[in-house]
Amino acid sequence: MQLTPLDWSLIIGFFVISLGIGIFAAKQSGKSSENFFLSGRNMPWWLLGVSMVATTFAADTPGLVAGIVREDGVAGNWIWWSFLLTGMLTVFFYAKLWRKTNISTDLEFYELRYSGKSAAFLRGFRAIYLGVIFNIVIMATVCLAAIKIGHVIFGFTAAQSLLISCGVTLVYSTLGGLKGVLLTDFVQFIIAMAGSIWATIHIVNLPEINGIKNLIQHEVVQNKTSFFPDFSLPEVYIPLLVIPLAVQWWSVWYPGAEPGGGGYIVQRMLAAKDKNHATKATLFFTIVHYAIRPWPWIIMGLASLIVFPNLESLATVFPHLDPSFIKNDLSYAAMLKYLQPGLLGLVVTSLIAAFMSTISTHLNWGSSYVVNDFYVRFVSPKASPKKQVLIGRISTVLMMIAAAFLALKLEEAKKAFDLLLQIGAGTGLLFILRWFWHRINPFSEITAMLVSFVIAFLFFADDVYQWNLFDLLGYEKLILGVLITTVAWVGVSLITSPSSKEKRKEFDKKVFGEDSKFDGFGTKTLAFLAGVIGVYSILFSTGFFIYQKASLAILFVIVAVFCFLFIGFKWKVIVK
Template identity: 35%
Template sequence: MQLAAIDWCIIGLYLLIALGIGIACRKRASENSEEYYLAGRKLPWWALGTSMVATTFAADTPLAITEMSRMKGIWENWFWWNWLLYGLLAVFLFSRLWRRAEVLTENELLEMRYSGRPAAFLRFFKAGYFALLYNFIVLGWVINGMSSVLTVMLGNGEPLAFEIAGWSVQWDFREVMVWVLVGISTLYALLSGFWGVVVTDVIQFFIAMAGAVVLAVVAVNQVGGIDGLMEGLDTTFAAKAQAAQVQLEASREAGATPEVVAALQGAYEQMPKSAAEAISVVPVVPTDVSWFSFEFLNSQFFQFLVLILVMWWSNHATDGGGYLIQRTMAARNERHALAANLWYNFANYALRTWPWILVALVSVVLFPDLAGHPMGEKAGYSLVMNQLLGPGLKGLLIVSFLAAFMSTVDTHLNWGSSYLVHDIYRRFVQPNRGERHYVVAGQLATVGLIVVAAVIARNMGSIEKAWKFVMAMGSGIGLVLILRWFWWRINAWSEISALAVSFLATCGFEVLAAVQTMRGGEAYVLFGRDPVIAGHPFPFHLQLLVVVGVSVVAWLGVTFATPPEPSEQLRAFYQKVRPGGWWRDLAEIGGERDREVTRHFLPNFFAGMALIWGGMFFIGYTLLKQWEWAVPSGLAMVAGFAWIWFAVLRKEAS
């Protein structure tokens, strides 16, 4: 074990504080379901926005970013940078709409917007789908990520061995530690509900950010500053590219299967060959292939286009995203809901990005070859922590990972149990019980969720691929989620068909990958590899295009083949939330057109892009000494903030 006594003291103190918060909040949270799941809708913007940031940063996040940056360079972070675009939809449209709806869960809106049995079925199905399948995968990769960190930090220590009633038991100490953390997270989530989740999230955000910044500073200094980092990346990536080319040629000469050759060829073509390629935020445009060839479709540039043009509007979180919607609905009012989402997006993209990326780049220089490591490329981040940090700092960094891990676990447990209890148990099983009964039911659901997530965690391969599978699984439904607020013709069958087709298509690709893996004599690992079609790897971005295309065609056909929702249902929904959009004659009913959120949306949206992406690239280019890009990025940030301050925030304040 590689931790000093002071490290254990820091870790123990943090865990006691987290548990103490849960105990302190337990009485308030147990009053009723609204207190337990939404903190009584009384929370300010800064607490909610900070909680959003904390809960989207788990122990797996820097590992996945390291995995992507090491293999393909910084540009692949557009996989999550593109989420800003639907984040801005939440800021300027959906934050206010969700707060106006005054529902307890996202799924409750379905029976407000749609009618009859299809609406009830959709509410039941989506609650189970996201609370169980989606939640199990997310919790599984989060637990897997924390286990990976502790595997590196605690080394290969001796297992804990003891006897219970004559049975000899051996436990890996690292797994024991992970489940101690899970147990504490579950306990304070059980006791304190959403109150405890938000309070601990605020504390965890500052701990996690401090840890990430400290590690980035130490890591960059270790390799001679930014100039030394650039020199090291040039040398390392050139050597890695040469070794990959030798391996590719050897596999061809040895008569390897087409799938193996295709996978090696794809890996070689995708990897950076220099520091300039590694730090570029936009991949090189291929000029030596036809734009209609498979080579172009598999190029990094085409992947980039798919991420920024398709992925952001097509996924299941386009109108807010489950646990972010939960926080939006807990805001004091619409103004606090908008400000919470704006602060979340700025902190998430502009502030958090670069400490992780800098450590990922340093890991390439310090640990150039991790192909043989049990955890693969994602181990780079933890290895940098373990090698460079001494007593005290190592404890702080582990606490930052614990904070990130626990903030995500408690959020998904609380959010998932809200779906199971409010949208399934209360709606369909026991509709007329007292509030205390539903709080207890939520606590029992929380325990059940974490038990099943444990099984998923033990059978998960790449964290990056798990991320992508989850995104693809709901990728066909995004446009429906946007349009249901603004277009009267969307009905319950639109959502049902979009979600079902997306799920079946995504699972089909994973089944194909499993069959090909086992046919090649390899052991199948969940999300372990991409399928190969026509002799070419068929990666995530191509799968996404197929899933989205098939789903959009399916739900459009189903929408026009089924009747619209009754006018009374549509009118009641419109009068409640005042969204604007295409509502036939309904827009004239009830007045108050000045409350429509669509007014001035486009300039606000582009100002948000300028503020947040401008800020993100200003910070990054400044750190990397790319001054020619830092200055215009900074100007864009300032211009975006000025517009939002005068056109949105001051107006909302008045």
């Protein structure tokens, strides 16, 4: 693609702004680990909510969604739309609880909730397992998108793409801490959404597409537009709809959609001014993430079916790209070649922004585990605030380098998504119940983590090395993983001793106060259902407007309005 001086000025200008924010936030963020990782715990809900949305808009996300649409149609998105239930569960039951703990990371929860050396071991082990190993895998999938986009747009080699994109992100992440990340996220989100929406409008009006009406009615696209899979084909609707809604949302741990909350989502809750701001931020994120943001990517995926009907047509456009990278998730980047000067620069900037937002968050989140939950807890408890920040910055650099090298070994975003789902299979219910069921202990969590990982590794190795040990479909592997892992950790919970009564009382007093654990449970359950119905209604109404079915669109708008009016009336009970 040929970038004009206007395009380059937009890209370079964004880099300058990002670096400027990092420098601006550096002085305050460097004062202490709380400032570096939690921005002083005084952030407003709207900034935190936007940051959550920006973080989950990675450079690989448009390609992932477009690839899903090409393979399984719009209905294929239920594999991640189902996590809306997880998000709403976090909003109405857990967001305020996390903020009331007043801890520094979600891993600190372990020694707040559990007692003994096993709790300390679990905290330290998860710090390395999640904060370093698992985190590097996630960042590598995002770096894979940077490699593909860098080649398609700039003609860069994989090494050049990673050196430039990772280098700039590293600079402002290590300087500004979480405050720098939050402020940059706000700018990045505006650019990313403006770029994706404008690009979609331009693509739809190309002569090859000739408007949204022709796109929706095109013979190649018609059977891809339904919100739901074909219910006459069990082999289609079971893996695409039934399993995600019946099993996946509550049983699977996935970054950004952890049952009960976790990771960088909890990091932002803990940085909120209070429990009200934490809950509002999470609700805002859940609405925008599932109902508003995906449609430009979906439309782009549908349009790509007309321009690039198969992988062979994609390969002819990029003859110099490594054949292993020619997958359906490349279609989004391939469509960018049809953008005009100026718009191309904005969209490229939006993709760079999406990449930097996600990577910077994962770097800050991962280094917070390394510092708070490993280094200070086990290596140097008396480390000075400046030493803690220094360790955080060093770990940030090392994780970025490791993720970049791993990205060179990956091929497709969807495969990495499936692997992460399998690794988290069976652990979700534990994270939901551990706040309430006293039998759950560190051994329960260790069992769930190890069993799910071993099962995922066996399935993954069986596919990669073609051992043919497991003649199972993808969703069958997920169910088996959930079943075995759940039975394992529940069994361990029943045969091992729970934490001491004193520890449980101390935890309950801090988190639940004088109220019962189930205070307001009925209202929160109704709010949860209203939230789920309301967000899906926004999602469907947007789609029906795009499909030019105004009556259905208006009907779902009315449903959404009633759902959120109910939540508004019950808000004081929800955040009490």
